[in-house]
Amino acid sequence: MIHLEVAALEEAEIPLDRLLEGRASLLLCYPRFTREEAERRLEELRGLGVDAIILEGRHEVEGLKVLGKGHVSIAVEARVDDEVYALKIRRTDADRESFMDEAEKLRMANEVGVGPRLVRHTDNFLLMELIQGEYLPEWIEALSPGDAELLRGVLKGLLEKARKLDEIGLDHGELSRAHRHIIVSGGEPRLIDFESASTERRVSNITSLTQYLFINRRMRRLISRIIEPPEIQPLIEALKQYKREPSDENYRRILEVCGL
Numbered sequence: 405m406i407h408l409e410v411a412a413l414e415e416a417e418i419p420l421d422r423l424l425e426g427r428a429s430l431l432l433c434y435p436r437f438t439r440e441e442a443e444r445r446l447e448e449l450r451g452l453g454v455d456a457i458i459l460e461g462r463h464e465v466e467g468l469k470v471l472g473k474g475h476v477s478i479a480v481e482a483r484v485d486d487e488v489y490a491l492k493i494r495r496t497d498a499d500r501e502s503f504m505d506e507a508e509k510l511r512m513a514n515e516v517g518v519g520p521r522l523v524r525h526t527d528n529f530l531l532m533e534l535i536q537g538e539y540l541p542e543w544i545e546a547l548s549p550g551d552a553e554l555l556r557g558v559l560k561g562l563l564e565k566a567r568k569l570d571e572i573g574l575d576h577g578e579l580s581r582a583h584r585h586i587i588v589s590g591g592e593p594r595l596i597d598f599e600s601a602s603t604e605r606r607v608s609n610i611t612s613l614t615q616y617l618f619i620n621r622r623m624r625r626l627i628s629r630i631i632e633p634p635e636i637q638p639l640i641e642a643l644k645q646y647k648r649e650p651s652d653e654n655y656r657r658i659l660e661v662c663g664l
């Protein structure tokens with residue numbers, strides 16, 4: 405039994421030297437694989453210091469386990485020395501030329517303690533802290549009625565992060581449909597994916613997140629199993645006020661209306 409598990413682990417980890425031999429090379433160069441591009445990317449990956457790709461995660465691409473798949477990238481686990489990180493691989497059909505912009509926004513977020521810690525990046529790869537845990541909706545689903553305080557803590561922590569992003573003028577951009585962009589890890593809510601983040605737009609992290617949590621039907625229903633959700637009208641009023649003037653006072657008013 406133990407031997408089988410070890411064998412499975414070994415199979416999941418593919419050293420860069422063997423990456424182009426097997427099907428996992430598809431991930432390097434997805435969805436349009438060419439040998440030439442894959443070889444170029446492999447060199448880029450070596451330059452990043454990555455030793456191996458690890459086929460683990462809750463999603464699948466072409467039957468291969470991955471951390472996730474977005475419009476811009478495929479995310480996989482990657483080993484550098486003895487540490488495991490998350491690696492975003494730019495899709496060949498991405499509408500972005502490189503990870504330059506995302507890395508810059510992630511770095512800004514990191515400065516206020518938000519987002520996976522950025523390690524380094526190239527045009528086609530972004531290496532960062534691996535966030536282990538569950539997506540927020542699944543995490544809430546697994547709670548029991550006695551977990552009200554735990555849930556309040558996570559929701560408050562989330563709003564605090566959104567507030568920090570508001571304060572530095574960085575709009576995450578995907579918090580109004582955040583099903584796959586919030587992971588609860590060791591009791592801490594973590595925001596991921598700064599691909600759509602911008603400093604050019606008016607920030608709406610708090611308003612988007614609050615709408616997602618308490619006005620979006622699916623989330624409101626989930627949350628209602630554990631805690632009393634805020635009344636919608638007072639919440640909308642508080643959000644309007646915050647939008648007019650994103651002061652500390654108006655932020656605290658939102659927390660209060662949400663019972664956090």
Ligand SMILES: Nc1ncnc2c1ncn2[C@@H]1O[C@H](COP(=O)(O)OP(=O)(O)O)[C@@H](O)[C@H]1O
Nearest residue numbers: 472474475476477479490520534535584597599
């Ligand atoms: N740092 C990370 N740790 C763990 N999982 C991650 C991390 N970054 C991304 N993922 C997973 O990969 C998925 C796709 O990543 P995402 O950043 O959303 O890519 P895209 O920019 O293409 O939308 C996410 O929904 C998440 O499941």
Ligand SMILES: [Mg+2]
Nearest residue numbers: 474475597599
């Ligand atoms: Mg995404």
